[in-house]
Structures are given as structure tokens and as C-alpha cells.
Amino acid sequence: MPKTARRAAAVAALALAVSGCGGERQPVAAPAAGPVITAIGEATSIPPPPAEREPVTQSAPVEAAITFPRTGSGQWMFTPGSDEVAGKSGRLMRYRIAIETDIDGVGPAEFAKDIRTILGDPRGWTAGGQWRLQQVGPADSADFTLYLATPSSRDRLCGGTPDSYTSCRNGSNVVLNVARWANAVPNYGAPLEVYRQYMVTHETGHRLGQGHELCPGPGKRAPVMEQQTLGLHGCVPNPWPFPDGGREYTGPPGEYDDPIPTGTS
Template identity: 40%
Template structure:
């Protein structure tokens, strides 16, 4: 009798995006804020740990937004983008800003989740439409005021460089102001940063969106001015929470009180 022992190793690959494609938190290593030419950037702290294979798959929007996803910090994707299809009406009042959501082709992240997060975040009263100043409409064709783009670190760096911004040192995101694209680094979207920690991934992702779109709206970097205060959303929170001896608390919103 012959006994055969078969060992099967199964791997999981996350489903591809349904969508495709800046300033950055990239430039301005100084903790004193930056001028308009060096807006926006975030850091690489080696957070490559994937979620446990035994963890239940996230189901609800909040669960998905709270989860970490495996992604190589040095990934360079195809460089081609796919638009997330669909249309989300502007729910508020004031100036209507139209945006498109693109996701890099082949990126192993959920493009529909990213698009949903962008729309919900930007149209929250704590975001840039606060007080009825403006409202955001997602389009997948026709004119768009900007294109918020989820892309691999390598592709993010290439697009940010078009506007003279270097995202490679700290593996950050940017608003590539000389182009139509607000670039969100997929590594940061997937893995977050030490400043927020694993338990604040949802909030961290909201901060990424608000920070980089804030640059598109003309806002520059800010610093922590008071010990224990909420960090300004335009602070480079992926990199640090302390400036001039004061340490702030993580914050995702330009108007956190709503």
C-alpha cells in the first residue's frame, strides 16, 4: 500500500479595482509647513503586515474602511487607469465641484470602496463643503474639476514628479497641481501610518482624502500649535504629529466639530 501525502498551499489575491486615475504630503520635510509649490505628503514606516488569514472578511462599509490590506510598499503598477463607473449626485448646496475617481489597473484593492469613501468623506459636513460652501458630485464621464486617483507607490511618484513633488522618501500621497490628478498612494490607503495606528484606519483614510483635496482647493500645510489639540487636517499627519514641542491628536477633518 502506498500512502501519498498531499500538501496544498492556497493563496488569496484580492479582487482588482473597478476604477482607475496631485500636491503631496510629499515635499516639505520641514515641520513648519510649506509654500504652495510644496504642498502635501506622507511617510513610509515599513508597515507591510497583512491581515491575518483567520480574520473574517470585512462585509460592511465601516468594516472595510477599518481593515488593513496587504500591499507592497515598493509596488509599481501598470501606470494605466480605469475610471470607477457610476454617478453620485452632489447632496449639498453651494458651489458644485465635479470629480472623477480613477484607480490604477491591476491594483489589488476595491475601487468601488475607494469611490464610496471619497464621496462620503467630501460630502460630510466636517469636510470642505462645511456650511454649504460647496458640494461634491462624482462623475464618470464629461467634465471633472479634478480626478482623485488611487495608484501604486511607483505610479504615484511618477505623477507627483510631474508637479515637482517627491513622494519617494516617505512613500506619501500628493496633489499633482500641474495635472488634473489628486494622487492617493495605494500603500498608505492599504496600510495606514504609525501616527494613526491600526485602530484608526477609517479615520486615516478620511484624512488622506481631505488633506490632498484640501491642497487642490488651495490650502497649504499647517502645524500643531497647541499641546493636545486636534491636528489641523493640513498638517502632514502621516509623517508626524508634533511641531515646535507641541503634540497634536490625529484628526481627519478640516471642521471636526461639524
């Protein structure tokens, strides 16, 4: 099946919505994503300059390359919900999953499964008994929406100072920058899978009320709420708040004044 036909079939099979304005630096919150099938903000209707339409390809160490433009359309495929509930006790937080339609190399069903696996991991946020998490469909009420976004759409959703590099949480928007999902960050010191676990858990942690933390000491695990995308400061990568399945692992509150790299790679 031609690529355009496959994309049309995928869009037809999933709920389609248009979004506009929601990194790790937690900018001032913008309005939460509204009902699906609703345009949020005006920016997404403005065609990008021709130079920005050139695709950016990140060669991820997975089966296929993930290809995306720097400036996406702002149109979203919302994946169907699931009956699975992660966690046995605590407040139920329901979330939707949306993938920008310009992104190739990320299957919606596989991506949703990856997110459910990360958020349902026994070392994740449900381990403390305070939270339960469930993915719901596009028409269901939700406490937050998790977006996989192109760099420019990341900037619109995150608000604050645009950087096109980090991921973020902004109000009820949990935004994963596809450039980071595809290629992690240089010198992270752990496989891509670990970085993906970190970025999902970190940004979701912000939605659950968690602030930034510092490295507790050289050679120790980085707290999941440390801004590991920008630097580890002597710690080693760690994507989990309960890495041993027992007591929550944290560091001193605060954040470093690390520079944010330029570009989207």
C-alpha cells in the same frame, strides 16, 4: 472565477485609461490628467526591472489584504459617476475616481463609495458652504481626478522629488498612495479608517486651495491641513476641517521640516 478572469471582467466593466505624470509637500504642478483613453507621459510604457515586479503586501485591518506591486502598469480603472452631490451651496467641483489596475483587495465600487462618503461627510469641506462635490464618470468633464496609485505611479503623477511614501496633490491630480491607504503610518494613534479620512480630505483640501498648517498646541486637534503623515507635533489625529460641524478648525500656516520615511511600507 479565476483571479485573472475577475480582473478582466472588472476592467471590461469600467473605463480603462493609461496615465503617466500629478505629497503632501505640493510639488511643482505637472500637466493635469488629460482625456481618458489618452497616454500621459512615456514612463508608463517602460517595463519595470524584474526585481521591482515582486508584489508588496500590506495587511490592512479590514476584510482582505491589499496587494500591489511597487511599480504599477500605469493603467487605470475609472469608476462610473454618481448623481449624489455633497453640500448644499457653493461652487460645484466635479471629480473622477481612478484605481490602478495592479491593485488587488480594493473593490472599485466600494472604493468609490468610501471616497463619496468621506468627501460628503458633514464635517468635511462642504460644511462651510463654499463647496459642493460630485463624482462623475470617466467621459465627463471634471475639476480633478482622484487616483489610487502604486508607489512608483504616485511618483510619476506627483512630480517633484519622488518619495514613494506620501500622497499628494499636483495640478488637477489628487493622488492617494495605496501603501498609505492600506497601512496608514506608524504611530498615528487612530484607526485606519480615520487616517484614510485624513488623507482624502487633506489632499482634496490642496485642490480647493488650502495650504499647510501647524499644530496649534500640545494635546489639541491637528488641523486637517497639518502634514499628519509625517508627524503630529503634539497634536492628536483629526481628519476634518469642520470637526464639530460648525466653525472651520485651522492652525497657523506653515509646515515642519519632517523627514520622509524611505520605502513603501
